[in-house]
Amino acid sequence: MRAPPLFHLYVAATVLLAPFVAWFEIRKLRRQGLSALRAHEKMGHASQPRIGSGNLIWFHAASVGESLSVLALITRMGEMLPRAHFLITSGTPTSAKLVADRMPPRTVHQFAPLDAGGPLTRFLHHWRPAAAIFVESELWPRMLRMTRARGTMMALVNARLSAKSRAAWARRPGFAAYVLDVFDLILTQNDDMAQAMVDMHAPADRVARGSNLKSMSAPLPQNPALLAQIRTAIKARPIWVAASTHKGEETTVLDAHKTLLQTIPDLLLILVPRHPDRSDEVAKLIAKHDLTYALRSDGALPRDDHAVYLADTLGELGNWYALSDVVFLGGSLLPIGGHNPFEVVQSEAAVLSGPHVTNFAETINKMVETGAAEIVADVEALTFSVGHLLQDGAHKAASLRAARAFVQGKSDELTRIAARLIHILKLEDDNR
Template identity: 35%
Template sequence: MARRLYTLFLYLALPLILVRLWWRGRRAPAYRERWRERLGYVAASERQPLWIHAVSVGETVAIAPLVELLLARRPDLPILLTTTTPTGAERVRTLFGDRVRHAYCPWDLPGALDRFLRRVRPLACITVETELWPNLVHHCHAAGVPVVLANARLSARSARGYRRFAGLTKPMLQQLTRVVAQHAADGERFLGLGLPQQRLGISGSIKFDIEVRPEWLEAGGRLRRGWGEARPVLVAGSTHEGEDALLLDALAALRKTHPDLLLVLVPRHPERFDSVYRLCTDAGCKVARHSRQEPVDAQVSVYLGDTMGELMGFYAAADIAFVGGSLVPRGGHNPLEPAALGKPVLMGREVFNFQAICDQLEAVGGLVRVANGAELERECRRLLDEPGYCRQLGSSAREFVERNRGALERLYQEVETMLDRRLE
C-alpha cells in the first residue's frame, strides 16, 4: 500500500517534474537533452549489460575504480552506466569514452522502469552509495534482476528519514540482493531498517583506492607554473552557494599579511560559474577564468575553475585544500581526493555524507574542521604561517589513505560472486 501511494504521488507530480527539468535547462541546457530516456525510452541492448547507476559526479568518480576493474577483468561484459545529472553524464564520457554505454536513469515510475528493463535486459543492477528507489528495486526484483547497493553509506540523519517511511523502506531493503556497506556503522543502520543480516557485507570505502594519476600531477605542475610557483595557493573544491562569499572574506583578511595568496574557486555545479564570477568581481577581486585560459599576473587574487572534470588537477596544484559542501548543510564532498595527493584538508562541520571518513581523518591529524568563516581564516593563516605544520597535515592525510586501501578488491569479489551466479 505504501509503495502504491508513493507511486500515485509521483505520477501526480510528473508534470511538475517535467517543468522543473525544463526550467533547469534554462541555466544548464543539457537537462533538456535526451529527456525521453528518463521515461525509459532508451536504445535496446544487443547483449545483456551489467547496469551500474551512479546519480551524479561524486558517485561516478567513486565507482570508477570498480568499473575499470570490471573492464580489465571481464572485457566481454558490456556495461551500462546511468546517471541522473548531465554533469554525471559528462564525467562518464570523460572517464570511459566509448568503453561503456551511458543513459539517463529512468524516474522511479513503474511505466518508465518496465520500459527501461524490457529494452536493456540488464544482467544485474549495481546502485551506488545511497541510491535506493522503491519502484526501481521492486521492478528489478519482479523481473529477476539482482540489485546490489555498492559502497553503501547511511548516515544517522538519513536513517532517521528512512525510518519515518518504514512502510516503503523495509520491503525495499528485503528485496535487495546484497548491501556492501562502507563501514560497520553503516551496516548496522541498514539492519536496523530491516535488511536481512545474511545480505550485508562490509568492504570499507572504495574511495580509499583512488589512484593518483600522472596526468593530475602534470596538470597541477602546469597550473603552478602559470600562477607563479612561489605563490601560496588555497584551492576550494566543490563549493556551494553561501561558501564562496565566506572564502572571499577569508581571502581579503589573509591577503593583508599574505598579499600574494591565490584563491582557486571550483564551484560544484556549472550553472553557478557565471554567478560566482560576478560575486568575485563585486568583491573587488581581479579574476582569471580557467575556461578562457586567462593569464594570472600578480594582481589576480582569484582563479575560477569553471570547467568540469579537472578538480584533481587543481587539488594537485594546491598548498591548502578546502572541500566544499561543508560550511553549508549539504553534507560535504570527498576529502580523500586532496588527501591522496598529500594536501592538508580543511572542511566545515556539515559532513554527514562523509562522517566516518572525516572523523577518522581528523583523528589522525590529516583534516581540520571549522565552524564558520572566521575559523576558516584562522586555520588557513596557521597553515600559511607554519610550513612544517602544513606539511605534517598533508603527510598524515596521504598516509591515512594508503593505510585504508583494499576495499575495491573486496567489493569486486562481491560483484563477481553475484555475476557468476547469474551466468551459471
C-alpha cells in the same frame, strides 16, 4: 515473498500516471538540450546496443554525486572482471555529462527508465543485466521487483536514507520488507545506517557496513594544457586553494588571505565558489577586501600583481587541486555538510576543513586522526593552518605522507568491496 496490497496499489498508480510522467520527463530532457533519441531512454528505448558477450553489470544512481561515487568501483570491478561490461543509469543531464567525461572502460550511460511496466520491460529485455547494483536511496519498487523477477542478482551499496525517508518506510513494514527482500547484499555507509536498514525490515543476514563510496571516488580530471599555462603564469609563487566555498564563507577566506599576505607577500589564492553563477557577487567581495584578481571565466591568467585567481568555472576543480599542496574545502564553516575531502588527498594535498562535515564525517574524522586533514573553525584558525603548512616544510611533508597513506588505504578498501560484490553476485565466472 508475497506482494502486499500496498504494492498492488502502487502498480495500479504507475499504470495510470506513467503517460503523464513520461510526457513531463521527456519534455524536460528535450528542453535541456537532449536529443529525442536520448530523451526516450526514459521510456526504456535504448540508444545504444548491448555491449559485449560477457556479463553486463548494471549500476543505477540518481544524480551527480551518486553517479560519480560509483565510477571508481566500476573501474576496480572492471579490472577484476576483464570480460564484463557495465551500464550506468541516472536521471539528470548533468550527471550524464559528467559520467561521459569520466567514463570507465567498457561502460555506457543511459537515462533510467520510468518505474512503470512498459519502460522497465523494454529496458530489461534489451540490456539483460547479470547483476544490478543500486546506489544510496534508489528504491523504486517496480524497478527492483521486476529486475529480481528476471533472476538478476542484486545489491544496494552506499545505502543512505534520511530520517524522513526512514520514518516513511517504517510506517509500511510489509511494503518495505517486500521491496528490500530483492537484495542479495546491502552495504551501508556506517553502522547506524546498517541498523536502520534492519529496522526497516531488510533481511538482517544480508546487511553489512560498507563505506562511503564518495570517500573512494575516482581522481578528478585534469587538463595538462591548462595546467602548463597556469604554471607558466604563476612561476614559483606559493599557492593555496579555497574550494567549493558557499555564501558566507568567502569573507573568512579573504580575511585569512589578507592576513597571510603580510608575511607571504607573493601568495596566490585560487578561490573556487561551489556555484559559479555567484561569480559577480564573489568578485565584488574580493574588491571590497582591496585585493586584485583575475577571472577564469574571462580566460585570464593570474599576473604577478594578482592576489586572487577567481576560478568561476565548472569541471576544472582537479586542475586547481593539482596546483597546490594546501586546500581549504568549503561548505564546512557553515552547517552545509561539507564536500568530498578524498578528491583533495588524491591530488596529494593537505586538507583544511571547517567543523560542519556531516556528509563526510567518517572520512574527515579518520583523516584528522592520521594527520591528513585539519579542522579550522574560524578565520584565525584558517590563517594559522594555511601559514603553518606553507612555511613549515616538515609539517607539510608529514601531512602529505598521511594523505598518500590514506589514499592507499581507501584503494585497498575499494578492492575488498569490489571482491565482495563479485562473490555475492556470483560474477566470478565472468573472469575466466
